[in-house]
Amino acid sequence: MQRAVVAILLLAVAAGLLGAWIVLRRLAFFAHAVGTATFPGLVVAGPWGLTPPLAALGAGLGFAALLARLTRRGATSSDAATGLLLTGALALGAVLASDVYRSGAGVDRLLFGTLLGLGDGDLWLAGAVALAAVAATAALARTWLATGFDPAGAPALGIHAQRGDWLLLALLAATVVAVLPAVGALLVSTLLVVPAATARLVTGSLGALLPTAVALAAAEGFAGLLLAYHLDLPPGPAIAIVGGAGFALAALASAPRQRRAAGVAA
Amino acid sequence: MTGGPPALQVNGLSASYGPGRPALRGVTFSAAAGQAVAVLGPNGGGKTTLFRALLGELPVAGSVRYGGAPAYVPQTERSRLDFPVSALDVALMGAYARTPWYRRIAASDRALARRALLRVGLGERAAERFGALSGGQRQRVLVARALVQDARLLLLDEPFAGVDRASEDAIMGILDELRAEGRVLLIATHDIEQARDWDRVLCLRGEQIAYGPPAPTLTTEVLEATYGDEIVVLGDGERAVAVQHHAH
Numbered sequence: 001m002q003r004a005v006v007a008i009l010l011l012a013v014a015a016g017l018l019g020a021w022i023v024l025r026r027l028a029f030f031a032h033a034v035g036t037a038t039f040p041g042l043v044v045a046g047p048w049g050l051t052p053p054l055a056a057l058g059a060g061l062g063f064a065a066l067l068a069r070l071t072r073r074g075a076t077s078s079d080a081a082t083g084l085l086l087t088g089a090l091a092l093g094a095v096l097a098s099d100v101y102r103s104g105a106g107v108d109r110l111l112f113g114t115l116l117g118l119g120d121g122d123l124w125l126a127g128a129v130a131l132a133a134v135a136a137t138a139a140l141a142r143t144w145l146a147t148g149f150d151p152a153g154a155p156a157l158g159i160h161a162q163r164g165d166w167l168l169l170a171l172l173a174a175t176v177v178a179v180l181p182a183v184g185a186l187l188v189s190t191l192l193v194v195p196a197a198t199a200r201l202v203t204g205s206l207g208a209l210l211p212t213a214v215a216l217a218a219a220e221g222f223a224g225l226l227l228a229y230h231l232d233l234p235p236g237p238a239i240a241i242v243g244g245a246g247f248a249l250a251a252l253a254s255a256p257r258q259r260r261a262a263g264v265a266a
Numbered sequence: 267m268t269g270g271p272p273a274l275q276v277n278g279l280s281a282s283y284g285p286g287r288p289a290l291r292g293v294t295f296s297a298a299a300g301q302a303v304a305v306l307g308p309n310g311g312g313k314t315t316l317f318r319a320l321l322g323e324l325p326v327a328g329s330v331r332y333g334g335a336p337a338y339v340p341q342t343e344r345s346r347l348d349f350p351v352s353a354l355d356v357a358l359m360g361a362y363a364r365t366p367w368y369r370r371i372a373a374s375d376r377a378l379a380r381r382a383l384l385r386v387g388l389g390e391r392a393a394e395r396f397g398a399l400s401g402g403q404r405q406r407v408l409v410a411r412a413l414v415q416d417a418r419l420l421l422l423d424e425p426f427a428g429v430d431r432a433s434e435d436a437i438m439g440i441l442d443e444l445r446a447e448g449r450v451l452l453i454a455t456h457d458i459e460q461a462r463d464w465d466r467v468l469c470l471r472g473e474q475i476a477y478g479p480p481a482p483t484l485t486t487e488v489l490e491a492t493y494g495d496e497i498v499v500l501g502d503g504e505r506a507v508a509v510q511h512h513a514h
Binding site: 139140142145148149152157158203205206 | 350360395
């Protein structure tokens with residue numbers, strides 16, 4: 001349990017910071033899909049003698065390459081292609097797990113995470129992505145802000161928009177791989193999207209959004225672990241329940257402010 | 267403040283988005299310091315392509331000469347209104363290019379951004395969320411951002427589209443000041459009547475149709491060649507209206 005708490009707190013730093021950018025840049029569905037796309041990679045990791053993070057990263061990168069290929073000519077929209085590939089990855093993983101490698105009960109662990117299986121490697125990876133997220137946010141915050149706010153005008157501000165976008169997506173892929181052991185392939189959004197989306201409801205500036213998203217990811221992750229420990233649940237769903245409740249409360253609390261803002265905009 | 271040697275010189279410019287036929291070709295014009303050039307043309311005629319070429323975002327043939335990097339003022343509708351940024355945050359983006367990533371934005375640039383907002387009449391609203399401002403006020407904030415960039419060449423993409431009268435007057439006043447400071451302005455517009463007030467007009471329709479002072483340049487023949495059947499000539503031929511067909 002102690003190891004799981006340390007892992008969740010480290011992951012909260014990366015997931016909170018990157019999650020804020022993911023929500024601002026409307027990449028939440030993409031983040032969820034990358035997580036799900038790692039499932040077939042995780043299934044074949046053991047039988048093929050690969051380390052799970054490497055197999056997951058390979059599957060995630062394969063997903064990104066296929067998505068780029070499908071959307072290159074504009075005939076298929078990005079969200080439709082993402083949904084298509086997400087479904088394909090889940091189906092492929094399910095077939096591999098049930099009929100090819102007969103992964104049995106291990107599938108639950110891959111899909112929803114575990115408290116028990118976190119090793120030293122998982123902690124090191126969590127620490128590395130936390131450090132990378134802090135460094136990248138310090139170095140690239142202006143690039144990500146200007147590109148997200150005004151994609152057409154950003155290059156004229158001296159912003160290397162494409163380079164910044166590639167770094168954001170690479171860091172997102174690494175963070176997805178890091179959160180997999182804790183929350184599983186199906187529920188990476190519980191740490192990467194839900195806390196940041198909640199923070200977005202209750203903050204009005206980027207300076208407040210980033211630390212609030214990290215704090216919420218840590219608090220929801222910790223509370224979810226306690227819930228999972230005491231109710232004997234997988235950690236992914238437990239954190240998702242806490243995160244969902246937090247979002248609902250924040251939505252209720254911020255509703256009057258949102259209504260006022262909508263009135264001003266109209 | 268017009269005349270003098272060219273501050274912007276474009277010779278035989280062609281620009282394309284990829285292999286094949288260029289999206290814009292044969293553009294040759296020059297503008298002196300302090301001149302404002304209206305860029306006219308139908309949708310898809312090459313106004314945005316010209317701007318992107320001048321910004322260095324597209325591969326070009328021909329030559330372009332001007333001092334320093336240009337500033338670009340996009341249409342406010344292309345910005346994300348839900349972003350958690352204030353008017354001051356947006357104006358400060360004009361200082362990004364000269365601020366290394368490891369440094370905070372300099373106090374002098376913060377003061378410059380506040381002065382720029384004051385200049386466009388929004389000093390009191392610096393802390394307000396960009397998305398909560400009116401369309402005209404947002405457009406003025408984007409002009410303030412260009413002021414912070416302190417560029418000698420400004421590319422303005424339909425700065426008067428959809429703005430209220432107060433904002434139009436404020437933007438017009440600022441553009442006059444910028445001309446007086448010797449900056450070159452390229453203003454993409456659909457408003458032919460307004461284009462007659464600027465120093466030069468550049469008419470585009472996939473290629474350069476005409477360039478010169480408005481009065482002798484904006485003839486019925488030139489306007490018909492620029493807009494085709496999208497132009498309606500009124501009265502005795504002195505006035506013309508471009509009818510834009512927007513695809514929704």
